[in-house]
Amino acid sequence: MAGAQTRKKKRAARRRPDRHELYEQAVQCPEADIKFFERIYRNHNAGKLPGSLREDFCGTAALAAEWVRKRPTNKALGIDLDGPTLDWGRRRNVEPLGPAAERLTLLQKNVLAVTRPKCDVIAAMNFSYFIFKKREELRDYFRIARRSLAPGGVFILDIFGGSDSQAEEEEEKELDGFNYYWDQDRFDPVTHETLFYIHFLLDDGRWMRKAFTYDWRLWTIPEVREILAEAGFTHTEVYWEGTERSTGEGNGVFLKTSHQSSCPGWIAYIAATMGKS
Numbered sequence: 001m002a003g004a005q006t007r008k009k010k011r012a013a014r015r016r017p018d019r020h021e022l023y024e025q026a027v028q029c030p031e032a033d034i035k036f037f038e039r040i041y042r043n044h045n046a047g048k049l050p051g052s053l054r055e056d057f058c059g060t061a062a063l064a065a066e067w068v069r070k071r072p073t074n075k076a077l078g079i080d081l082d083g084p085t086l087d088w089g090r091r092r093n094v095e096p097l098g099p100a101a102e103r104l105t106l107l108q109k110n111v112l113a114v115t116r117p118k119c120d121v122i123a124a125m126n127f128s129y130f131i132f133k134k135r136e137e138l139r140d141y142f143r144i145a146r147r148s149l150a151p152g153g154v155f156i157l158d159i160f161g162g163s164d165s166q167a168e169e170e171e172e173k174e175l176d177g178f179n180y181y182w183d184q185d186r187f188d189p190v191t192h193e194t195l196f197y198i199h200f201l202l203d204d205g206r207w208m209r210k211a212f213t214y215d216w217r218l219w220t221i222p223e224v225r226e227i228l229a230e231a232g233f234t235h236t237e238v239y240w241e242g243t244e245r246s247t248g249e250g251n252g253v254f255l256k257t258s259h260q261s262s263c264p265g266w267i268a269y270i271a272a273t274m275g276k277s
């Protein structure tokens with residue numbers, strides 16, 4: 001009996017963690033994103049809090065789940081094309097919410113096919129809109145997002161860049177129980193098309209190579225702002241991350257900016273509204 005239990009324990013320890021579990025730990029911080037969304041929405045709406053969030057390209061819906069968990073009146077809509085990823089998110093992020101889960105809807109659909117219900121905040125995080133490689137496709141998506149905003153609504157995107165983002169190199173991050181690798185396998189300077197991967201190395205030496213693949217176009221801030229304007233947004237703002245003095249790394253604090261000095265690697269948010277320009 002004791003032997004069977006030990007074997008069971010060993011098997012559990014050797015259980016291959018799910019790639020989504022590792023991704024969420026390595027890449028996402030829904031609490032920080034939501035704090036930022038609320039700050040930006042309040043700035044544009046005389047201090048009023050947003051109530052509804054649409055998470056485009058939601059994947060496991062970690063952000064949408066945190067949104068409804070955070071405030072009892074919050075509602076969220078998550079949209080993603082991939083059924084198995086949504087199912088994983090339902091089990092791991094939505095069901096544990098209990099009754100609050102009723103305020104979260106997940107749709108297995110193309111983001112281009114949904115405009116209702118209108119939401120206060122629409123977010124496309126972790127550069128997911130880079131999937132659209134043609135200007136017209138990106139403009140169509142931005143137009144759909146604009147039509148899906150409630151009055152006073154804010155559309156929020158993140159973006160990364162700098163000379164490092166165009167280098168064919170790999171970045172490693174040590175985390176609890178595993179290492180995360182961001183592998184910029186290919187970057188085409190003519191088209192800005194990229195092929196990037198995420199790999200994981202578990203502490204027991206097992207690899208999870210190409211856990212995620214990103215066949216993207218690396219858009220720039222001015223391009224995205226121009227296309228947002230073409231899609232009918234009247235006002236866009238860029239929020240730039242501050243630097244931690246001791247490490248030279250980003251400090252997680254994003255402030256509105258019009259100009260910045262060159263920097264090898266950066267992440268920023270872009271907020272688009274129908275407010276005054």
Ligand SMILES: C[S@@+](CC[C@H](N)C(=O)[O-])C[C@H]1O[C@@H](n2cnc3c(N)ncnc32)[C@H](O)[C@@H]1O
Nearest residue numbers: 057058059079080081082109110111125126128
């Ligand atoms: C980079 S993941 C983003 C996951 C999560 N939102 C995050 O912030 O980390 C991109 C997701 O977009 C989904 N996707 C790609 N094209 C889509 C489309 N046209 N409509 C809806 N979902 C799409 C994929 O299935 C995938 O789950």
